[in-house]
Amino acid sequence: MDGQGHGRWVDLADGVYARRHADLDLTTGLVLGTERALVIDTRGDDGQGAELAAAVRAVTPLPLLVVITHAHFDHCFGTSAFPGAPVHAQAGCAAALTVTAAAQRAEWVRHYRAAGDATTADALAATVPVAPDVGVCPRPGSVHTLDLGGRTVELVHPGPAHTGHDLVAHVPDVGVLFAGDLLENGAPPSFGPDAYPRDWAGAVALLLARGANTYVPGHGDPMTPHEAAAQHAELAGIARRWRRCGEDRRR
Numbered sequence: 001m002d003g004q005g006h007g008r009w010v011d012l013a014d015g016v017y018a019r020r021h022a023d024l025d026l027t028t029g030l031v032l033g034t035e036r037a038l039v040i041d042t043r044g045d046d047g048q049g050a051e052l053a054a055a056v057r058a059v060t061p062l063p064l065l066v067v068i069t070h071a072h073f074d075h076c077f078g079t080s081a082f083p084g085a086p087v088h089a090q091a092g093c094a095a096a097l098t099v100t101a102a103a104q105r106a107e108w109v110r111h112y113r114a115a116g117d118a119t120t121a122d123a124l125a126a127t128v129p130v131a132p133d134v135g136v137c138p139r140p141g142s143v144h145t146l147d148l149g150g151r152t153v154e155l156v157h158p159g160p161a162h163t164g165h166d167l168v169a170h171v172p173d174v175g176v177l178f179a180g181d182l183l184e185n186g187a188p189p190s191f192g193p194d195a196y197p198r199d200w201a202g203a204v205a206l207l208l209a210r211g212a213n214t215y216v217p218g219h220g221d222p223m224t225p226h227e228a229a230a231q232h233a234e235l236a237g238i239a240r241r242w243r244r245c246g247e248d249r250r251r
């Protein structure tokens with residue numbers, strides 16, 4: 001595994017995999033049915049997407065569907081590597097990507113150059129992200145079901161949290177839930193300017209209520225329900241402090 005390319009598959013259940021990537025400790029997903037396979041997130045540039053697509057093709061020849069968990073570059077700038085695959089995202093994701101793509105690219109090209117990683121900086125600078133073309137789950141709590149053949153995957157928008165357009169993918173028959181950046185293992189949840197600190201814990205509570213056995217974060221190793229619950233408690237504490245700050249400001 002290295003920063004440019006190679007990742008490794010983690011076997012989570014029959015036909016359900018996480019893929020771990022060194023760059024940003026990113027975690028993507030792959031779910032196999034009998035007729036179709038679902039790729040969850042596409043990595044951060046054209047080249048990284050191509051590496052992921054080749055790794056997927058080494059596992060399965062099935063027609064692909066793609067789900068984007070949210071419009072942050074590291075999760076979706078690699079979508080060009082999956083031509084012809086319907087790309088699902090929460091209804092607000094495409095607009096968020098259109099509005100923020102150039103600024104995200106500029107910020108992270110600077111980041112990679114400052115870190116001495118010219119290869120990744122150049123690859124990102126040359127990438128024009130492909131927008132998702134199937135908007136789903138317009139309201140908090142709404143569910144969109146994908147039929148992969150012999151297996152369904154439920155896409156859920158748990159409400160505003162890490163962004164206003166987060167989408168998670170639950171594979172109920174094996175109890176695996178791909179949570180995007182609503183959960184992060186090995187790092188505190190990442191609060192960008194587009195995050196909803198007051199609402200985030202409630203969204204994670206909705207994921208916990210689904211009773212999965214394995215929660216796959218957007219960064220880091222798959223988590224147990226206990227670890228996911230601990231992160232929920234941390235987020236609830238942040239929300240309480242945030243509310244107190246708001247009350248202070250109103251005085």
Ligand SMILES: [Zn+2]
Nearest residue numbers: 070072162181
């Ligand atoms: Zn993110």
